[in-house]
Amino acid sequence: MKVGFIGLGVMGAPMAGHLAKAGHEVMVFNRRSAKAEQWLTYNKGAIADSPAELAKHCEMVFSCVGNDRDIEEVTLGAQGAFRNMQPGSTFVDHTTTSATVAKKLASVAQQNGFAFLDAPVSGGQSGAENGILSIMVGGEEAVFEKAKPVMTAYGRTIQLIGPSGSGQLCKMVNQISFAGIVQSLAEAIHFSKAVGLDIDKVMSVISGGAAQSWQMQNRYKTMKEGKYEFGFAVDWMRKDLGMLLEEAKAKGIQLPITEIIDQYYADVQKMGGGRWDTSSLLARLEKK
Amino acid sequence: MKVGFIGLGVMGAPMAGHLAKAGHEVMVFNRRSAKAEQWLTYNKGAIADSPAELAKHCEMVFSCVGNDRDIEEVTLGAQGAFRNMQPGSTFVDHTTTSATVAKKLASVAQQNGFAFLDAPVSGGQSGAENGILSIMVGGEEAVFEKAKPVMTAYGRTIQLIGPSGSGQLCKMVNQISFAGIVQSLAEAIHFSKAVGLDIDKVMSVISGGAAQSWQMQNRYKTMKEGKYEFGFAVDWMRKDLGMLLEEAKAKGIQLPITEIIDQYYADVQKMGGGRWDTSSLLARLEKK
Numbered sequence: 001m002k003v004g005f006i007g008l009g010v011m012g013a014p015m016a017g018h019l020a021k022a023g024h025e026v027m028v029f030n031r032r033s034a035k036a037e038q039w040l041t042y043n044k045g046a047i048a049d050s051p052a053e054l055a056k057h058c059e060m061v062f063s064c065v066g067n068d069r070d071i072e073e074v075t076l077g078a079q080g081a082f083r084n085m086q087p088g089s090t091f092v093d094h095t096t097t098s099a100t101v102a103k104k105l106a107s108v109a110q111q112n113g114f115a116f117l118d119a120p121v122s123g124g125q126s127g128a129e130n131g132i133l134s135i136m137v138g139g140e141e142a143v144f145e146k147a148k149p150v151m152t153a154y155g156r157t158i159q160l161i162g163p164s165g166s167g168q169l170c171k172m173v174n175q176i177s178f179a180g181i182v183q184s185l186a187e188a189i190h191f192s193k194a195v196g197l198d199i200d201k202v203m204s205v206i207s208g209g210a211a212q213s214w215q216m217q218n219r220y221k222t223m224k225e226g227k228y229e230f231g232f233a234v235d236w237m238r239k240d241l242g243m244l245l246e247e248a249k250a251k252g253i254q255l256p257i258t259e260i261i262d263q264y265y266a267d268v269q270k271m272g273g274g275r276w277d278t279s280s281l282l283a284r285l286e287k288k
Numbered sequence: 289m290k291v292g293f294i295g296l297g298v299m300g301a302p303m304a305g306h307l308a309k310a311g312h313e314v315m316v317f318n319r320r321s322a323k324a325e326q327w328l329t330y331n332k333g334a335i336a337d338s339p340a341e342l343a344k345h346c347e348m349v350f351s352c353v354g355n356d357r358d359i360e361e362v363t364l365g366a367q368g369a370f371r372n373m374q375p376g377s378t379f380v381d382h383t384t385t386s387a388t389v390a391k392k393l394a395s396v397a398q399q400n401g402f403a404f405l406d407a408p409v410s411g412g413q414s415g416a417e418n419g420i421l422s423i424m425v426g427g428e429e430a431v432f433e434k435a436k437p438v439m440t441a442y443g444r445t446i447q448l449i450g451p452s453g454s455g456q457l458c459k460m461v462n463q464i465s466f467a468g469i470v471q472s473l474a475e476a477i478h479f480s481k482a483v484g485l486d487i488d489k490v491m492s493v494i495s496g497g498a499a500q501s502w503q504m505q506n507r508y509k510t511m512k513e514g515k516y517e518f519g520f521a522v523d524w525m526r527k528d529l530g531m532l533l534e535e536a537k538a539k540g541i542q543l544p545i546t547e548i549i550d551q552y553y554a555d556v557q558k559m560g561g562g563r564w565d566t567s568s569l570l571a572r573l574e575k576k
Binding site for chain 2: 192
């Protein structure tokens, strides 16, 4: 299939690469063109000068950019893809955005004879590189069924959650669960260190029971060693938490602990840890 | 081996039963003697009139009672086991207590020619019934090595953490991790319900990634349905949180979120949910 990919960052570049490897004819666009040229040295494909040009050539267009403003620019902007989307084609956005923007883009797409899916992912850079992302999709079932086989190039769990915006809302649920787990793990390790426990021994017992989490199994060692220069950056987490807290506020939903942890992440940013992994909540506790 | 078991509650009764099934000669004591008689209808063994009498007959004595005051009564009390512990014998306490009490009992035991291990468990009633508890042990290695084979009757993961008190401190680490996970899962489900998501679909995606937890996999369904009449009771959780927050305070360790969640559990108690499962933090959110 002729597909397009907009945004060749740490997530987008390997995702577009998997599409090329799967045999699709891939056209790419990146705002900084050096990244597109670099991508082309490792993959087969073509570079478009703009999202609008890319859209002309593709049956399905994918994007993975930074935030609401970015996705609006590459879709609705002067050189945006939505200007040239082909009739019956599909635009799949993998960016984590607000549900509001997702619903707006789906509505504009429908009015113009093509389809839009909001499809944020989880699994991080390694999930993208290994092609095993989880993808949470909002949109119509028939459109989802068309896009799903293509997304299997980089996705392992691909689930239609509900109508437009539901993919983004599902990602918010993920981030709410995530935030509290990391903070409680940080408090647990902080306590362990302070009372002089052997953290490896502690974790070998408790990671088999009711306190177990992915975070515990995948982050306790680096937290113990104070290593944070990797993983999912605090700056991105704050972006996600900001959006979901706004969504919650608009609907009168109380998320008291999530709200506090958002402020803890703001503290980490003030410590210069904006690029640190989210597990750096422990560094904040240790600094206090 | 001739062993004793003090405390035949929902945890102790099946644990003592596993010791009998493993071929040990078991003598039991329970403050309410009806429970001991009931235990005897299902298991082979003998009933002691007091912990002191029980201790006379046993090489190894186990206990699983309610709290610090209970364990002090059955060990150091007028009819306590410590009055008659045999030279070279071992007392293993499975109660979740303060580290202070554990260290005190270990010290008294040593002065009197026998050994003490603090060995709180996790895995709940089903873990006790199925003989697959996790056991976190504080004490001397040689004593641990003697007791470990006996504990395999009801334990699957049995780990020496460090010197006396370390078992209790490890259990505290478990409860710190646990509390934040439950609250964040409650906020995640609260948000899901409020925005109208299909929670089963949401969980099918996010339980495979970085937000995964034992709590998510084992509690989301009952939380979704508002079922809390089972599991690990809020009253017991508050007991544990109270002890660990006291330990943290005494050592100047900050556990800000754990402290807040302790108060949330106090709210659940005020709602009449003292016997509810810890996942009832969601009921509190929904009531607000």
